[in-house]
Amino acid sequence: VRVLLANPPAKSIFARLGLTLPPLGLLYIAATLEAEGHVVAVQDFAVDGRVGRFDFSPYRVVGLTTDTCRSGLAYDLARRAKEAGALVVIGGPHTHYCEEEALATGHVDFVVRGEGEETMAELLRVLQGGGDPRRVAGLSFAGGRLADGSLEVLRSADRPPPADLSALPFPARHLVRLESYRKAQVFGRPAATITTSRGCPSNCHFCAVPDFVGRRLRYRTLENVMEEIDLLYHRHGYRALCFMDDNFTVNPRWASSIAREIIEREYDLHLWLFSRPDTIVRNPEMVELLARAGTKTIFMGIESGREETLKEFNKRYKPEVARQAVQLLKNSGIETLGAFILGSESDDRKTIQETVDFACDLDTETAQFSILTPFPGTRLYEQLKPNLKTGDWSKFDGMNLVFRHPGFPGRTLERWLLKANFHFYFRSRESVGRFLTFLRNRWRVNRDPQQLT
Numbered sequence: 181v182r183v184l185l186a187n188p189p190a191k192s193i194f195a196r197l198g199l200t201l202p203p204l205g206l207l208y209i210a211a212t213l214e215a216e217g218h219v220v221a222v223q224d225f226a227v228d229g230r231v232g233r234f235d236f237s238p239y240r241v242v243g244l245t246t247d248t249c250r251s252g253l254a255y256d257l258a259r260r261a262k263e264a265g266a267l268v269v270i271g272g273p274h275t276h277y278c279e280e281e282a283l284a285t286g287h288v289d290f291v292v293r294g295e296g297e298e299t300m301a302e303l304l305r306v307l308q309g310g311g312d313p314r315r316v317a318g319l320s321f322a323g324g325r326l327a328d329g330s331l332e333v334l335r336s337a338d339r340p341p342p343a344d345l346s347a348l349p350f351p352a353r354h355l356v357r358l359e360s361y362r363k364a365q366v367f368g369r370p371a372a373t374i375t376t377s378r379g380c381p382s383n384c385h386f387c388a389v390p391d392f393v394g395r396r397l398r399y400r401t402l403e404n405v406m407e408e409i410d411l412l413y414h415r416h417g418y419r420a421l422c423f424m425d426d427n428f429t430v431n432p433r434w435a436s437s438i439a440r441e442i443i444e445r446e447y448d449l450h451l452w453l454f455s456r457p458d459t460i461v462r463n464p465e466m467v468e469l470l471a472r473a474g475t476k477t478i479f480m481g482i483e484s485g486r487e488e489t490l491k492e493f494n495k496r497y498k499p500e501v502a503r504q505a506v507q508l509l510k511n512s513g514i515e516t517l518g519a520f521i522l523g524s525e526s527d528d529r530k531t532i533q534e535t536v537d538f539a540c541d542l543d544t545e546t547a548q549f550s551i552l553t554p555f556p557g558t559r560l561y562e563q564l565k566p567n568l569k570t571g572d573w574s575k576f577d578g579m580n581l582v583f584r585h586p587g588f589p590g591r592t593l594e595r596w597l598l599k600a601n602f603h604f605y606f607r608s609r610e611s612v613g614r615f616l617t618f619l620r621n622r623w624r625v626n627r628d629p630q631q632l633t
């Protein structure tokens with residue numbers, strides 16, 4: 181079957197800074213389908229946004245991915261694909277929860293729930309063999325109209341997520357132009373993305389991962405991970421890697437074993453990863469190994485400088501732990517990208533100022549401030565659903581306040597977001613210097629692309 185997998189245009193702050201990364205989920209599905217003999221193309225509209233000129237007609241099946249803030253863009257692609265005569269399938273963290281919305285557009289034939297490698301492969305097998313696709317586990321599709329006029333959603337059986345991640349073929353990176361992503365760098369080096377595990381045992385109330393991906397951690401084998409790293413290093417020539425695992429350090433033995441392998445192979449790599457302050461503080465030996473393996477930046481969900489807010493988010497550590505973690509990383513020569521959330525239910529102007537001051541005081545090298553956003557599938561969403569002030573999903577991007585907050589009428593919180601960034605990045609001569617270096621590096625990358633194959 182001739183299949184197109186497409187990623188809608190990106191609209192996050194990362195994308196505006198040019199930091200687009202290959203759509204790993206689609207590349208995993210593409211690899212699985214190629215292994216079954218299908219002819220697969222991947223179109224990433226996040227790097228080539230010319231949606232209007234794209235011709236969907238050569239493809240029998242079009243698969244789309246989407247998160248919440250890009251769902252409108254994904255449905256627009258679905259409409260175009262449907263008009264061109266394709267069978268349209270959609271997946272990802274948004275439609276997993278909002279399947280009725282996707283099907284009600286009339287442009288989507290199937291919603292794939294959860295992780296889609298096996299479901300998509302079986303769906304194509306059945307389509308090819310002339311069977312009934314509605315029997316394929318993991319799918320939702322439209323039934324008739326119900327008495328109240330709403331759409332009946334029919335679901336096949338649930339499909340458990342892939343238990344053996346090492347059995348999945350490596351992401352089909354050859355289907356995208358890797359040079360298009362060269363602005364995503366770790367300390368001046370274009371970076372490849374990779375995942376070594378799926379899931380997260382924590383249960384932060386604003387995060388979709390515990391429900392969508394699951395709280396049980398699933399790992400690839402170390403051999404399988406190193407085989408992919410070898411490939412990225414030797415064949416593609418990458419000298420930087422971003423680990424996209426939801427929480428790479430949650431199992432310190434796992435993170436340490438990967439670091440040890442990289443050290444033993446004497447790879448010259450710059451590494452970037454997601455972590456939490458508590459796992460950093462509890463595991464100084466792991467931090468040392470990560471540093472020796474080349475870790476340059478750790479994205480750490482610090483969220484807030486207030487104990488009460490951390491409790492509200494179910495973070496299970498105190499602000500002091502974040503301070504210790506940042507210090508430990510500094511001592512090991514690792515930079516911290518601190519992520520902070522503004523607008524918890526107990527926040528007011530004073531407490532926001534406290535969080536911004538806390539961020540400045542921690543002196544993380546970079547900070548990302550976002551506005552608390554209730555994504556479907558999260559505990560926070562269930563809590564705030566009656567208080568949502570917009571149904572426009574494109575505003576669910578961490579830059580807009582989408583629920584009624586007693587402390588922040590109108591667009592006051594959006595103004596605080598700007599102030600927080602200004603305050604943080606212009607807090608000292610050194611921080612302004614860092615910001616300028618970042619801009620200069622981007623310019624240099626544009627002028628002097630490193631060839632990746």
Ligand code: B12
Pocket residue numbers: 190191192193194195200201202203204205206208209242243244245246247248249250269270271272273274292294295296297300373375386387388389393424425426550555556576577578579
């Ligand atoms: C890495 C990552 C990023 C990277 C993206 C890099 C990239 N292009 O790969 C960066 C840092 C840039 C990023 C940014 C943001 N992210 Co993010 N990110 C993640 C993270 C940690 C991992 C994603 C990943 O690579 N997973 C591994 C791959 C293999 O899985 P996958 O993509 O989910 O795909 C599988 C299934 O979803 C399904 N599937 C997906 N698409 C399709 C399509 C078809 C046809 C089929 C059949 C199946 C299918 O099958 C795939 C294979 O199993 C997830 C957490 C998570 N685990 O989901 C959050 C997550 C996706 N991000 C989230 C958010 C909120 C954001 C931001 C809004 C944050 C912000 N404040 O700016 C931005 C928005 C980006 C944008 N839309 O422009 C939320 C999304 C919630 C939602 N409902 O939308 C998540 C779930 C985390 C959370 N807090 O809950 N993010």
Ligand code: SF4
Pocket residue numbers: 380381382383384387388389390426427456481
């Ligand atoms: S925010 Fe991070 S630590 Fe918390 S549940 Fe999500 S992935 Fe896990």
